[in-house]
Amino acid sequence: MNTGTIYDVIIVGGSYAGLSAAMALGRSLRKVIIIDSGLPCNRQTPHSHNFITQDGKTPKEISELALDQVLNYDTVTSIKDLALRATEINGSFKIETASGSEYSGRKLIFATGIKDLMPAIKGFSDCWGITAIHCPYCHGYEFKHQRTGIMANGERGFHLASLVKNLTDELTIFTNGNNDFIDVQTLQLKSNNIQVNDKKIIELVHKKGTIQKVVFDEGSSQNLDALYASIPFEQHCPIPQQLGCELDDMGYLSVDPFQQTSLKGVFACGDSTTRLRSVANSVNSGNIAGAMANKELAEEEFLIPTL
Ligand SMILES: Cc1cc2nc3c(=O)[nH]c(=O)nc-3n(C[C@H](O)[C@H](O)[C@H](O)COP(=O)(O)OP(=O)(O)OC[C@H]3O[C@@H](n4cnc5c(N)ncnc54)[C@H](O)[C@@H]3O)c2cc1C
Structure with a gap:
């Protein structure tokens, strides 16, 4: 199904980093869709600590509150689905999902996290x-x-x-x-x-x-x-690499200080981009990614006077 809507930004991954990006974009009146498959890396931990105002809450309590607040901005939509593929078409992007839907967007943000690879140790x-x-x-x-x-x-x-x-x-x-x-x-x-x-x-x-x-x-x-x-990991989502985004030598998506990947129009944030792994850091980098995607859109739209 293709809704025909062209989103300003498609965010793949709707945990702390993705929701933080969505908040910056929603507050900038950007039309955003968040696609999230619902498997954050910390889902088994009983309490999350060291994130100010939310210390000791469950991971789910924090993300549910975040989603609730983000959806107060009526240009933001969130769906539960798994993004399978991305294609670049003339500087815009199409995402296809496991449910058979297609979404088009002018910018992409990957907030897809990493997958910890469990060692072969019983228990x-x-x-x-x-x-x-x-x-x-x-x-x-x-x-x-x-x-x-x-x-x-x-x-x-x-x-x-x-x-x-x-x-x-x-x-x-x-x-x-x-x-x-x-x-x-x-x-x-x-x-x-x-x-x-x-x-x-x-x-x-x-x-x-x-x-x-x-x-x-x-x-x-x-x-x-x-x-x-200290266990090995892999990118939770292979799509950024399939699109051509570079990884660094530790296996993280390479981003500049503004969360821009090596591919124009594609941003990444959260655990997939850094070994500094925390909710606070993911919220921070998500906030930057959202702001930078908005900045790029704003600059592209800002009219040049005809002389
Ligand atoms: C066991 C454990 C306990 C932790 N405890 C703490 C703690 O107490 N305090 C703290 O500050 N930090 C903690 N952390 C670190 C913290 O959980 C991470 O830094 C944070 O979750 C990263 O946020 P993120 O949004 O980048 O990725 P994640 O939270 O991992 O979320 C990524 C999201 O992207 C989705 N996704 C991935 N691929 C796709 C796709 N193709 N299509 C759609 N959706 C997709 C996933 O389903 C997931 O919802 C812990 C980590 C672990 C592993």
Whole structure:
């Protein structure tokens, strides 16, 4: 189905970044459609922290309030659907969705986030966002002074260790099979009373996502309350790459400081563009993307006098 409407901006992804972009655009009287498939990365976490005014709310409470406020602007529409393809036609864009709909827009904003790739450890995905956590700022306070692990290695593990050490003295790094720390790092970890365990983890024993212990391949185990994990990811949505948007060498969409991708008329914001992963940061970059898409439209429409 093609509605025939030409939107000023199509936003793909309607979580924190996408809704923030939509608010800037709605307040600028832009005709916007948000297409969202409803799978934000933090959906399993019971409480979201470190976003001022919304500390401790569920992820859904925050996004529902945001959607409610965004839809107060009557030029903004939101639909639940999965964007499948995008085509550029003479500087405008067409999006086709899983339900068979087509939408045309002058600008595109991708706020599609990233997908965390779960390691092959029994129980890990059940604990993700509950006691298997990614960020000390989002969840560290809730596990202060508790038995804490960090499943990471090398520079990343070392960096996390220095942050988490401030929150608990009961800290072990699990390198999960191989140890990439250089000698000076090993010494520094030891001086800070941080254990390094090289055994391969095969299971997180848990009750409804609350970790009880990590189990190693040779049969031993260690009791634990929380496990920070640095795990790989992929772009949640492949469309920006299919359109020709460049990725950086870490796998994020390349954007300039104004959230412009490498493709004219296409902006991106939120987790898909940065390793600084938080609700606050996604709202910030979404706000910039919305404003910049509006700026481009405004400049294109601003009449040149005929002399
Ligand atoms: C487990 C966990 C817990 C976290 N806890 C916190 C916390 O406590 N505090 C904090 O500040 N941050 C937290 N974060 C980080 C925070 O959740 C992210 O930074 C934030 O959700 C990113 O927002 P986003 O809008 O970029 O992407 P997301 O929230 O991931 O949303 C992307 C949206 O795009 C949609 N989408 C993707 N592809 C398509 C497509 N093709 N068509 C239509 N829709 C599509 C998805 O369905 C989704 O709704 C947590 C992250 C994780 C993984």
